[in-house]
Amino acid sequence: MRVSRLFGKTLRDDPAEAELVSHKLMLKAGMIYQAAAGIYGYMPLAWRSLRKIEQIIREEMDAAGGQEIHLPVLQPRDLWQMSGRDKMMGPELFRVTDRRDREMVLAPTHEELLTNMVKANVNSYRDLPMTIYQIQTKFRDEPRPRGGLIRVREFDMKDAYSFDADEEGLDLSYQAMVQAYKNIFARCGLDAIIVDADSGAIGGKDSQEFILLADAGEDTIILCPTCDYAANGEKAVFKKETLPTENELPLEEVATPGVKTIQELAEYLGVSESKTLKGVFYMADGQFTFVVIRGDLDVNEVKLNNALGAIDLRLATPQEVTAAGVVAGSASPVGLKGTRIVADDSIELGSNFVVGANKDGYHFNNANVPRDFKADTITDIAMAQAGYACPNCGASLQTHRGIEVGHVFKLGTRYSDIQEATYPDRDGESHPIMMGCYGIGVGRLLAASIEQHNDENGILFPKPIAPYDVQLVGLNMQNDEVTNAANTLYEELTAAGLSTLYDDRSETAGVKFNDADLLGLPVRVVVSPRNLKQGIVEIKERSSEDPTTVPSDEAVDVIRRLIDA
């Protein structure tokens, strides 16, 4: 491709819109064009790169036994009402109405439809296992699109679904996909790590995410520096400090004038925060819920939501708190009647806690469970943080930011139960099909890759996903000798199967070099009068500082070796 003909111009100034490096560079390099918040058009450079990523995914999916299909994006809303996800996804689901007033959705993912298709086409245990995948556009009306291609509302995603007869089969399919994912990310030049994850709205049990550690990431990742424990903050567990067991003392009221926060309370009474209990108040699907957790810990809302099985969980407003008979600042589960209480299991790792008296300006000393109050549910709902103890080895955990580039789930029978997708086994007995699902965001993978591979001058594309292999730069294109030599080299490179972006513009050297650095193709070749006189061309890898020169007639071979390396 000749740069003079390329659709898309590079920018000299940083675009004001962009905050993230990947976003900035993609706009600056003329790779993407924004149509609306979280909706982008891909220019040729981005599209070529995306297609390469897709191809890598396709190859690895096929190698793992996957079969590619193509599904409708426009789907009847019924399908989503049946699975309950019409409600669960709420406004995130794009809804449209056809001319006959039938309600449709733009599919955000494809479990429902595919399960129906499988139901109609799997008649026997002999048809299992199988893995089906698609690479298609999905629509999600995200509350806040951000960061260029990092979080968008219309995006291409590879979605794979496995169907097995039983859990053992699911485990095998799942492992095969995990391995395929490792291959994909490695081939794309991405250092993705695997972490335990929450399965969220999609449901299911085991779930892991592939994360690229990056400051620009939206997810908080908890890592153990000593062992291999790694989890998304939404899911991460940790060893909670157990306080020395004391004999239970009688409950006593103490005056705590003006004390509102846990920190103030601990200071005022001269006890550690872990010796206190705090209350946090939520509305879960309209029901007021009193959450109790040890004072040194914070509530993890994802865990809480899972414990409650709620669809809509939010903090209660001050009015709702008051209406429930709770005194904020001195809130207490002690003596609370008719209110759902959910407690973190940390409240059992100690005794004689300080807790609110539900009376402004007063707290209780020596509260004990279950003597003084009982919780409807006691489970782990605490948020892991840096410095807490690793659940496996006890080392001090670290937190990082990360970009989620892939997610794998063991769905189990959630969708097959709903859609009654069953198969008869050897004995003719009917069982629900065991499902797994596996997603990779293609555009996000590109953005994440650029986020990881860049320097102050621009992108450094990993070879397998670079839009072109080579940037051929002709300097002094008015010089016929240069033009002829560059044209010839362009043809030779192309003939050798090296995709080449040929900068044939009559720009100055500085402009061309800067654009070449910005676009970040793996290899740059320079043809110039100076070099021509010596019968050489200059070759430089984007990742290295210094160019090397080679005789013109060896250029193609040398470049070939660099690209294949």
Place this chain on the structure above:
RNA sequence: CGGGGUGUGGCGCAGCGGCAGCGCGCCUGUUUUGGGAACAGGAGGUCGCCGGUUCGAUCCCGGCCACCCCGACCA
């Protein structure tokens, strides 16, 4: 949805109750040519939209919309 910010030529920005500007980019010509060239000439704008105030609004007032950032939210 809450908080903050921004809308002026392709991009980055300034401006101001009275002719809409600058830099970059773009077009033409001349001279240049190894890290974002110089000179000369030129094109390009419904100043986000609607309404109000005013002799007159890009500017002041009201409403709306869009986009960005933080939070909520989010396979």
